Amino acid sequence: MKLILIGFGVVGQGFAQILRDKAAELLREENFSAQIIGVATASKGALYHAAGLELQSLLEAAQAGSFASYPEQDGLIRGLEVDEMIAAGDADALVEMSPTNLETAQPALDFCRRALDAGLHLVLANKGPVALDYAGLKSKARAKGLQMRYEATVMAGTPTIQLAVDALAGCQILSARGILNGTTNYILTRMEAGLSYDEALSEAQALGYAESDPSGDVEGWDAAGKVLILANALFGRSLALDDLDVSGITEITAADIAEARAAGQRYKLIASARPDGGAVKATRLPLDEPLAGVGGSTNAISLKTDLMGDITLIGAGAGPLETGCAILSDLLAIQRMPSAT
Numbered sequence: 433m434k435l436i437l438i439g440f441g442v443v444g445q446g447f448a449q450i451l452r453d454k455a456a457e458l459l460r461e462e463n464f465s466a467q468i469i470g471v472a473t474a475s476k477g478a479l480y481h482a483a484g485l486e487l488q489s490l491l492e493a494a495q496a497g498s499f500a501s502y503p504e505q506d507g508l509i510r511g512l513e514v515d516e517m518i519a520a521g522d523a524d525a526l527v528e529m530s531p532t533n534l535e536t537a538q539p540a541l542d543f544c545r546r547a548l549d550a551g552l553h554l555v556l557a558n559k560g561p562v563a564l565d566y567a568g569l570k571s572k573a574r575a576k577g578l579q580m581r582y583e584a585t586v587m588a589g590t591p592t593i594q595l596a597v598d599a600l601a602g603c604q605i606l607s608a609r610g611i612l613n614g615t616t617n618y619i620l621t622r623m624e625a626g627l628s629y630d631e632a633l634s635e636a637q638a639l640g641y642a643e644s645d646p647s648g649d650v651e652g653w654d655a656a657g658k659v660l661i662l663a664n665a666l667f668g669r670s671l672a673l674d675d676l677d678v679s680g681i682t683e684i685t686a687a688d689i690a691e692a693r694a695a696g697q698r699y700k701l702i703a704s705a706r707p708d709g710g711a712v713k714a715t716r717l718p719l720d721e722p723l724a725g726v727g728g729s730t731n732a733i734s735l736k737t738d739l740m741g742d743i744t745l746i747g748a749g750a751g752p753l754e755t756g757c758a759i760l761s762d763l764l765a766i767q768r769m770p771s772a773t
């Protein structure tokens with residue numbers, strides 16, 4: 433499968449590492465082989481080679497901060513625009529991993545539309561296009577017999593979307609409630625251990641969980657974007673951020689946390705999606721609730737269903753390999769059923 437990648441930050445590099453390290457296993461076990469033929473970034477430059485870029489050199493150039501250090505080779509084109517990469521006609525799928533913009537989803541949204549128009553499958557780690565135009569992208573994909581997959585957008589490689597959409601097909605999902613932002617869960621956990629808000633945020637940033645602008649994490653918008661995605665995937669509802677009741681953890685003080693603890697409770701930033709709407713809100717939970725026991729950067733989601741009762745999924749919500757794993761899983765699903773949307 434030939435891929436064009438948009439963005440090559442933490443997630444893109446994690447995905448490339450997986451392809452490099454698991455190439456033989458994927459070929460043997462899944463008959464899967466992927467070539468990254470194009471990479472377009474805002475800060476490192478752009479590379480294109482119709483036969484595939486060399487992964488180790490790509491990773492080393494990214495570590496050095498610029499694709500200028502990627503070695504010359506016959507057929508290598510530097511500086512192509514995304515539209516030119518799509519128009520070249522060599523790729524099978526576009527993988528969108530650039531930073532999330534929940535206001536316009538651009539420029540990623542236009543790239544996604546053009547990729548589908550050109551007959552490329554679409555895999556996203558970028559939440560913006562899925563949160564803001566799920567219905568439009570899905571309908572374009574369906575009309576072309578292509579897939580749009582977005583497992584990485586909610587709980588990284590922890591298979592939230594596949595669980596809800598594929599494994600629980602036939603169940604009605606009545607509501608979803610979870611911890612969908614690792615940065616804020618990490619901060620709340622570390623504040624309970626005695627760190628200040630600023631110290632805990634710096635640690636989360638150093639560990640690579642936070643968005644490029646962490647205000648989106650701590651004010652609840654990252655989790656809200658995930659609620660919009662779940663509203664579409666679980667309930668077929670296209671909501672806007674304005675439809676949600678959103679607040680974050682910026683007002684939570686050490687005193688609040690101590691008071692909750694004295695009452696046998698714990699603060700969690702709870703994101704919820706229901707057929708009639710959704711919310712993101714710091715909430716005091718009794719310690720014996722499953723979500724109260726989910727600490728650090730770990731995410732969790734509880735689905736209330738008609739046939740299966742409650743199902744709770746706990747796992748990573750961020751990280752290079754963890755998010756790269758979701759992209760790989762989506763590509764494998766496309767290979768298995770290229771025309772299922």
Ligand code: HSE
Nearest residue numbers: 613614615642643750
């Ligand atoms: N900034 C996000 C988080 C990363 O902290 O969970 C994954 O969306």
